[in-house]
Amino acid sequence: MSGVLTPVLTAHWDQPDSFTLAGYRREGGYRALEQALGMPQADIVTALKGSGLRGRGGAGFPTGVKWGFIPQGDGKPHYLVVNADESEPGTCKDIPLMLATPHMLIEGAIITSFAIKADKAFIYVRGEVLHVVRRVQHAVAEAYEAGYLGRDILGSGYDLDIVVHSGAGAYICGEETALLDSLEGYRGQPRLKPPFPAVEGLYSCPTVINNVESIASVPSIITDGAAWFAGMGTEKSTGFGIFSLSGHVTLPGQYEAPLGTTLRELLDLAGGVRAGHQLKFWTPGGSSTPILTDEHLDVPLDFESMAAAGSLLGTRALQIFDETTCVVRATLRWTEFYQHESCGKCTPCREGTFWMVRVLDRLEHGNGSEEDLEKLLDICDNILGRAFCALGDGAVSPVQSSIKYFRDEYLEHQKGGGCPFDPAAATLFGSSR
Numbered sequence: 001m002s003g004v005l006t007p008v009l010t011a012h013w014d015q016p017d018s019f020t021l022a023g024y025r026r027e028g029g030y031r032a033l034e035q036a037l038g039m040p041q042a043d044i045v046t047a048l049k050g051s052g053l054r055g056r057g058g059a060g061f062p063t064g065v066k067w068g069f070i071p072q073g074d075g076k077p078h079y080l081v082v083n084a085d086e087s088e089p090g091t092c093k094d095i096p097l098m099l100a101t102p103h104m105l106i107e108g109a110i111i112t113s114f115a116i117k118a119d120k121a122f123i124y125v126r127g128e129v130l131h132v133v134r135r136v137q138h139a140v141a142e143a144y145e146a147g148y149l150g151r152d153i154l155g156s157g158y159d160l161d162i163v164v165h166s167g168a169g170a171y172i173c174g175e176e177t178a179l180l181d182s183l184e185g186y187r188g189q190p191r192l193k194p195p196f197p198a199v200e201g202l203y204s205c206p207t208v209i210n211n212v213e214s215i216a217s218v219p220s221i222i223t224d225g226a227a228w229f230a231g232m233g234t235e236k237s238t239g240f241g242i243f244s245l246s247g248h249v250t251l252p253g254q255y256e257a258p259l260g261t262t263l264r265e266l267l268d269l270a271g272g273v274r275a276g277h278q279l280k281f282w283t284p285g286g287s288s289t290p291i292l293t294d295e296h297l298d299v300p301l302d303f304e305s306m307a308a309a310g311s312l313l314g315t316r317a318l319q320i321f322d323e324t325t326c327v328v329r330a331t332l333r334w335t336e337f338y339q340h341e342s343c344g345k346c347t348p349c350r351e352g353t354f355w356m357v358r359v360l361d362r363l364e365h366g367n368g369s370e371e372d373l374e375k376l377l378d379i380c381d382n383i384l385g386r387a388f389c390a391l392g393d394g395a396v397s398p399v400q401s402s403i404k405y406f407r408d409e410y411l412e413h414q415k416g417g418g419c420p421f422d423p424a425a426a427t428l429f430g431s432s433r
């Protein structure tokens with residue numbers, strides 16, 4: 001059964017000192033850095049391209065290709081920015097990774113910075129998770145002391161400084177260009193693209209922005225090779241990733257497995273849906289990815305198969321909901337989140353999320369009509385593809401997909417004059433358990 005799992009990023013999470021420099025080095029930590037510093041920088045980029053690693057922050061853009069966009073010999077400073085803002089509802093992999101093995105992220109960040117010829121890197125961490133900010137800061141200080149950061153790293157002549165920046169806590173600051181504005185001290189709102197950050201990023205200089213898990217995957221690709229990584233997963237979605245199971249599941253947690261694993265396999269490892277209940281719906285990668293149902297249990301969790309099934313792989317945040325959950329209420333909660341987090345820069349998202357909440361609220365409390373469903377879908381059409389950034393597109397996912405699979409449940413609310421579900425039964429500690 002555990003043959004499904006491929007622990008690499010999570011291999012040492014169970015060791016009490018996994019977060020310390022000594023604990024990380026005992027397991028071979030910083031060997032990849034020594035190796036990388038002896039390689040021509042272009043070969044590191046080639047290795048990443050060969051591995052097929054696709055960004056683990058949601059969009060799945062090939063990491064090596066992104067690094068390859070950084071202009072060479074342009075005379076400008078280059079920057080690496082690690083996106084550690086994790087705040088998509090359901091997404092909970094980067095924070096445990098930084099808590100358990102911050103040095104894996106730091107080692108990956110040093111190798112990446114070396115490869116793209118950056119001498120300054122930033123780790124932008126969500127400020128609310130103060131314990132994680134402190135842990136990463138402490139690990140960075142240990143790395144300086146050991147000579148992995150600062151001047152003339154391991155005698156290679158390469159210099160790098162890492163700054164741990166604590167964000168003020170806004171979902172939009174995870175969007176890469178809003179993150180850059182926030183890092184520069186402005187209000188975090190998305191920038192117009194192009195120019196893309198690789199050309200004009202932080203302080204208008206070439207910048208690579210990558211997710212925590214993407215960067216933490218780099219050391220193992222250097223030591224074990226691109227072919228080893230590409231040999232896992234599927235042809236176009238290579239390697240392993242952390243799948244985060246939460247909600248109505250017996251053993252919630254992080255399960256590291258090759259891309260292309262199915263929810264059925266992961267649920268088997270996680271003891272199934274909570275006892276006495278059945279799967280009703282789930283998100284493959286956070287609330288911005290359209291919900292799926294039990295008919296999708298055997299769809300491989302890779303970028304292509306999820307798209308073919310009408311959803312997205314996103315951040316592999318598998319939120320499991322059983323039959324006690326009201327899909328209208330869940331959709332209302334998610335939409336309230338998007339309304340709250342909409343940065344207000346563009347009209348479709350700012351106004352659309354506001355109106356979707358009002359209509360959903362009416363429907364959930366039995367005061368809606370069938371026409372309201374059409375109104376909701378119409379608002380979705382006016383947001384999707386018309387919003388300035390992907391937050392708007394993400395906001396329509398739960399609404400459109402829940403109406404697609406559970407139209408009758410929406411209408412039952414209207415017929416019965418209110419929600420037919422007992423919200424207490426859906427809570428993890430509910431009496432029905």
Ligand SMILES: Cc1cc2nc3c(=O)[nH]c(=O)nc-3n(C[C@H](O)[C@H](O)[C@H](O)COP(=O)(O)O)c2cc1C
Pocket residue numbers: 054055056057058059060061063083084085086087088171172173174175176177209210211212214215389390391
């Ligand atoms: C609203 C919004 C929030 C996002 N939040 C995050 C985040 O917290 N962490 C992250 O890595 N990517 C986030 N992204 C995706 C980033 O814009 C970007 O694609 C990613 O950091 C690139 O890294 P990767 O190529 O390694 O995945 C978000 C995107 C949007 C639209």
Ligand code: SF4
Pocket residue numbers: 172190341342343344345346347349350387388389390391392393
């Ligand atoms: S889509 Fe939403 S979050 Fe993105 S720019 Fe427009 S208002 Fe801001």
